[in-house]
Amino acid sequence: MIGAIADDFTGATDVAVALRRRGIPTVLFFGLPPEAAEPPGHDAVVIALKTRTAPRADAVAQSLAALGRLRSRGVRQVYVKYCSTFDSTAEGNIGPVLDALAGAMDVPLVAMTPSSPEHGRTQYNGYLFVGDVLLAESHMRHHPLTPMTDSYLPRLMEGQSAHRAGVVTLAQVRAGAMGRRLAELRAEGVRYALVDAVDDADLVTAGRALAGAPLVAGAAGLAGGLAAAHARSGHDDPPAPAPQGAAAVLAGSCSARTLEQVAAMIEAGRPAYRLDALADQDPGSLARDALAWYDTLDVEAGAPLVYASAEPSVLRRVQEIVGAERSAAILESALGRVAQGLVERGVTRVVSAGGETSGAIVSALGVPGGLIGVEAARGVPWIHTASGLALLLKSGNFGDAGLLVDASR
Template sequence: MIGAIADDVTGGTDVAVALRRGGLRTLLFFGVPPAGTTLPAHDAVVVALKSRMASPQQAVAMSLEALEWLRNNKVSQVYVKYCSTFDSTAEGNIGPVLDALSSALSVDVVVTTPSSPRHGRTQYRGHLFIGDGLLAESPMREHPVTPMRDSNLVRLLQAQTRTPVGLIGHDTVREGATAVRGVLERPAARYLLADATTDEDLLVLGRVLAGAPLVAGAAGLASGLAAAAGSSQASGPDVLPAGRSAALSGSCSARTLDQVAEVLRRGRPAHRLDPVAVPDPAALAARALAWFDAADADGALIYSSMPPEDLHRTQEVLGVQRSARVLERATGLIAAGLVRRGVRRLVAAGGETSGAVVAALGVRGGVVGAEAAPGVPWIHPVDPAHPALLLKSGNFGEPDLLAVATEPAR
C-alpha cells in the first residue's frame, strides 16, 4: 500500500487523484485520522496536512505524526507530496521534512521530482519549467508568500538541507530503468532530483522506485508509482449530488484570477469579499450570506481573489497575517452558512481556502471521485451531511473551471 503525506489540502487532492487515475482505490483524509479509524478497502491513502506555510519545526512535527499513523496502518511505501512549483523558502519545508522522514525510515537515498507534465511542469537539467518558461520567469516569481526566483532545483533544495543533493540527468532517465538503477546503486547524494519531461519518463522512474520506502515529488511521479503498483481498476463515485452549488475563491494566482474573470464575464452571480472595508470576519461572512440569500444565487461565486497590486494594498492596511486570518475565518463561516442553505456541491479555489472550508465543515476524509480538471477531483465525504467538495489548487484548471463546476442544475 502507498501512503502519501501532502503539504496542503489541494496537494492532497492532486496526489489522490493521480493514484486513483493509476487504478488504485484511494482514500483521502484531511489531517491525521484518530488511531483506530476503520478504513474501507483501499490500495492507497493520502493524509493532507496544512504544513506548506508552517514553520519548518511545525511541518516536521506534523509530517512525523502522519508517518506514524501511516506506518501503523501498514503502508509499504511513503510518498511526500509537495507542490509542482516547488513552493518553499530557503528554510523549508521540503528539505526539513525529507530530512526528518528519511531519518525516521533509515533511508539512504530519496529520489524526487516536481515534474508533472499533465500540469505543464517539467524538470530538465535540474531546472524546473512552467510550460515553456523557467520557474523564475513564471508568475510564481511574484508569489506573495513564496516568491520563486531561482529555477535550479538542486540549489533550491540544497539551501534547505545540509544533506547532499544531486541530479539524475535526462539522458540517464531516457536510457531506461537499468541506467537509473545504476545511479541508485552508487548514489552521489542522498537526495536525487530526477529529470523528467514526459509521462514516459515518470513511468520509468515509477518502475525503478516501486520498492523504495520513501519517494517525494508532485503528482506526476505518484502516477508513475501507481502504474508500477498495478491496477485494481479502481473507480469512485462519479454522480454528483443534486442541489445547489457555489464556489469560494481565495487564491490570488494568475490562473484563478482568470477563472474568476470568466465567471464574471458570464454574468453569473458573484460577491467580492473586502477585508479592508469589513475587517471583522463574522461581519464579512454575514454580509456575504445576506447577499446570497437576497440573490437566491445558485451557482454563485464568493471571492477574495485579487491581483497582486490589490493584494499588496490590502496587506499594507491590515498586515499580512491579519488579512489572511480575517479571510480564512470568514471563508469558513461562509462555507458553513452555504451548506445550511442547501449547497450540495461546493468548490474551493486555493490551498488556504480549501483548508478553511474543510476545517469549518468538519470534513475528516472521503473517497476520491472523478476529476473536474487534471489533478482536481470531486471528493465525496463519508458523512452524507457534507457536500461534495472540489478543492482546487490555485494554479490548476482551465479558465472556465469555476463556471463549469458550479453550473446550476437544469
C-alpha cells in the first residue's frame, strides 16, 4: 500500500492519476482524512495538503500529521509529492518537510527526482530541464511566489535542508547500478539522492529499484515508476466516465500555459469575468459582483470563466500596489466564494486552473475527497465526490491551450 503526501491539490491529483493509470485503485483526500474514514477497496491513498508556500513550520506540522494518518492505515511506502519544477524558496518547503519526515521515520537516505518527461521535465547530471532549457532559464525564473533561479538540484536541496545531497547519474540508472550508487551515497553521509531520468523507461527502472524504500519523493513521474513496480493483476477496472452537467471554469494561475488557456476561452466566445484586486480588495464584494454577473448570463452561452490570471506586467503592478501575499490571498478567497455561489446555483462541474486556486476552491466547498476518474488531459483527472460534484483541478502549466474549453463543454 502506497501513501502519498502532496504539497498542493493539483499535484495530488497528478500523483493520484499516475497511480491509478497503472491499475492501482486510488482514493484522494483533500486535507487529513477522517480517522474513521473507510472508502471502498484501494491500494493507494493520496493526501492533498496546501503546504507548498505555507510558512515552514506549518508545512512541517501538516506533513507530519499526514504521515501519522498514513501510518495508522498501515501504509508500507510513503511518497512525498512536490512539483516537477521543484517549486520552492531558499527556505523550503521541500527540504524542511523531507528532513522532518525522514527523521520521524528514521530513514537515512531518500531517493528523489522531479523528472516528469510527459510534462517536459527531465533531470540530467543533477540539473533540471524544462523542455529544452534549464529550469533557471525557463518561465519559472519569474514565478511570482517561487522564482527558480538555479537549476542544479543538489545545490537547491542543500540550500533548504540540514543534510547533504548527491546525484545518481543517468548512466548508473541505465546500467542497473542504482542500488550500488545509493549505498555509496549513504556511506558518505548523504541524505538525499537526486536520480537522473530523461524518459519514462528511466523512471520505471528507478521505481523498481525503490519498490522497497520506505520513503521516496518527487513529481508524479517517479510515482508512476513505483506504481509500475507495485501493480498487480486484478485491478484494471476502468475509472468512472467523464461527468455531465452545468460547468464553470475558475482560473487563478498566472503561468504562461494558463494564460493561453484563458485566452482560448475568450476567443471561443465564452462569457468571461476578471477579478481585479486593484479595483476592490474585499474578496466578499469581488465574489458578489462576479456572481451577480453570472446571474445575468444566457445558459446557451456556454460554460463561463471567472479568472484572476494576469499577464506578468499586470501581475507586477498588482503586487507592487497591493502586495504579493495580500493580493494572492484576496483573489484565492474570492475564487473560493465564487465556487460556493456557483454550486449553490446548480453548477455540478467545476474546472479549476492553478494549484493555489484549486486549494482555495476545494477548501471553500468543503470537499473531503473523491475517487479518481478519467483524465481530461495527461495528469488532470476528473474527481468524483460523494455529493455528485465533479472537480477538475489543473496545475498551472498542465494541458494544451484548449483544455479549459474542452473540459467545460
